[in-house]
Amino acid sequence: MTSSTPPSEPAPPPQPNRADLPRQFPDRGAMVLELAARFPLASGGASPIRGGSKPALAALAAVDPERYVASRNHLDGAVSGLSPYIRHGVLSLAQVRDVVRQRMARGPGLVSEKLLQELAWRDYWQRLWIRLGDDIWENQEPLKTGQREAAYAQELPDDIREGRTGLACIDAFARQLIDTGWLHNHARMWLAAYVVHWRRVRWQAGASWFLRHLLDGDAASNNLSWQWVASSFSSKPYLFNRANLERFGAGRHCPGCPAAEACPFEGSYEDLQTRLFSAPQLDDQAKGEAV
Amino acid sequence: MDCPVLWIHAEALGPANPALLAHPGRPALFVFEPGLLEGAAGPISLKRIVFLYECLLELPVTIRQGHGAEEVLAFAARHRADGVVTSAWVDPQLGGIAACVAAALPLQVLEAEPFVDLPEPVDLGRFSRYWRSAGPLLRPDLAGPLESS
Numbered sequence: 027m028t029s030s031t032p033p034s035e036p037a038p039p040p041q042p043n044r045a046d047l048p049r050q051f052p053d054r055g056a057m058v059l060e061l062a063a064r065f066p067l068a069s070g071g072a073s074p075i076r077g078g079s080k081p082a083l084a085a086l087a088a089v090d091p092e093r094y095v096a097s098r099n100h101l102d103g104a105v106s107g108l109s110p111y112i113r114h115g116v117l118s119l120a121q122v123r124d125v126v127r128q129r130m131a132r133g134p135g136l137v138s139e140k141l142l143q144e145l146a147w148r149d150y151w152q153r154l155w156i157r158l159g160d161d162i163w164e165n166q167e168p169l170k171t172g173q174r175e176a177a178y179a180q181e182l183p184d185d186i187r188e189g190r191t192g193l194a195c196i197d198a199f200a201r202q203l204i205d206t207g208w209l210h211n212h213a214r215m216w217l218a219a220y221v222v223h224w225r226r227v228r229w230q231a232g233a234s235w236f237l238r239h240l241l242d243g244d245a246a247s248n249n250l251s252w253q254w255v256a257s258s259f260s261s262k263p264y265l266f267n268r269a270n271l272e273r274f275g276a277g278r279h280c281p282g283c284p285a286a287e288a289c290p291f292e293g294s295y296e297d298l299q300t301r302l303f304s305a306p307q308l309d310d311q312a313k314g315e316a317v
Numbered sequence: 318m319d320c321p322v323l324w325i326h327a328e329a330l331g332p333a334n335p336a337l338l339a340h341p342g343r344p345a346l347f348v349f350e351p352g353l354l355e356g357a358a359g360p361i362s363l364k365r366i367v368f369l370y371e372c373l374l375e376l377p378v379t380i381r382q383g384h385g386a387e388e389v390l391a392f393a394a395r396h397r398a399d400g401v402v403t404s405a406w407v408d409p410q411l412g413g414i415a416a417c418v419a420a421a422l423p424l425q426v427l428e429a430e431p432f433v434d435l436p437e438p439v440d441l442g443r444f445s446r447y448w449r450s451a452g453p454l455l456r457p458d459l460a461g462p463l464e465s466s
Contacts, residue, residue: 043379043395045381045382045383046379046380046381047349047380047381047382049374049380057367057370058363058367061363061366061367061370062363064382065349065363065366067360068360068361068362068363068365068366069360069362069363070362070363070364071363071364072363072364072367073364073367073368075368076368076371077330077367077368077369077370077371077372078371078372078374078375079331079332079372079375080375082331110368111331113328114327114328114329114330114331114368114369114372115327115328115329115330115331115333115334115404115429116330116331116372117331118331118333118429118430119432120429120430120431120432121333123432123455127455127456127457128457130457131457131458139452139455139456142455142456143448143452145432146432146433146444146447146448146451146452146455147444148432149432149433149451150441150444150447150448150451152407153439153441153447154441155407155408155409156407157441159409160409204362206364207362207364207365207368234359237359237361238359238360238361238362238365239361239362239364239365240365241364241365241368243361243365244407244408245408246407
């Protein structure tokens, strides 16, 4: 069936129903209060990121594939911010694809296809979700960390969940996740690697935590990216070190970090592999390039 | 289907929703369903609900809380509808709601434009294999404008 279906008869006059949720509010604050009362299990407040097509189209208008590829791995890089709008269909992936392709073609030289590829990652994850269904919560492959599955804790520790590990970077990522519902992809990878490899918590606990908060959260992109970090959907576990975080982290975290002198991320990738995994991972570790 | 209602779900909250485009002016419903809000990942935070709500307020849609399929069917009865039109989904929980609706009323599912049309079966073993098929279909044809200039 396609959208060429003939339009049907106009709707009959609306019939007010007292169980319908309200559509009129004096301001955003009033809406947030109303929703907090109606959804008592939902924690926290509103994100500064607004829903709707106006902010979505503004973000789309600002997309620049060239600036994106040059800076996307940096926390202050020119990332698109489109993911919450794509996730909920405010913008379709095809619509964004067309804009990106137009902008790639208008430059004088070849523009990297990286942004197009990032959109393709979403399509890829969605196709996998259709294929996997609820098995998206299961390891797709054995872990390559040399650790037994039973070595991983079932629950996310409170200090991570509450952003009080004492590690400035990790706590800042957790707070940003909780306060805004959005994280740069590199921060997601660092945070996921910390949870799974340094704290040895099963990826499902971290993925659930992310899904509660991420405005763009769905079990496809989220769970499979966690599995990519954990190594149940990749050939090796993803690790980062302090040098990687300092290089791409916009210089925000290490200065003044209370744990700077005993940073658990300090060391070469080889050192960290030896420290974290029961069998050495002999492959070259990805040196911090985002997925 | 002469007078359907539209079921709008959380994967298609934009003006390009295929059901809204195909049936402008028909009554449309979005349901905040406990199963989706408190599923395997636990209750979603308020900021996600606020974000969804802000998207919904731009659409001509009635918003309800409750069991997804029951609400859709009650909404259809309220508007004396002879069927339900919706857009395709990926989340299997939405598929469960759709199956319950379809057991009681005709359900038409409209597909959005695909990101890339790949011949089946698509190798999804790793992204690199998918990209080998998808990349050539997605890259802009840079030769075109140069040749015509």
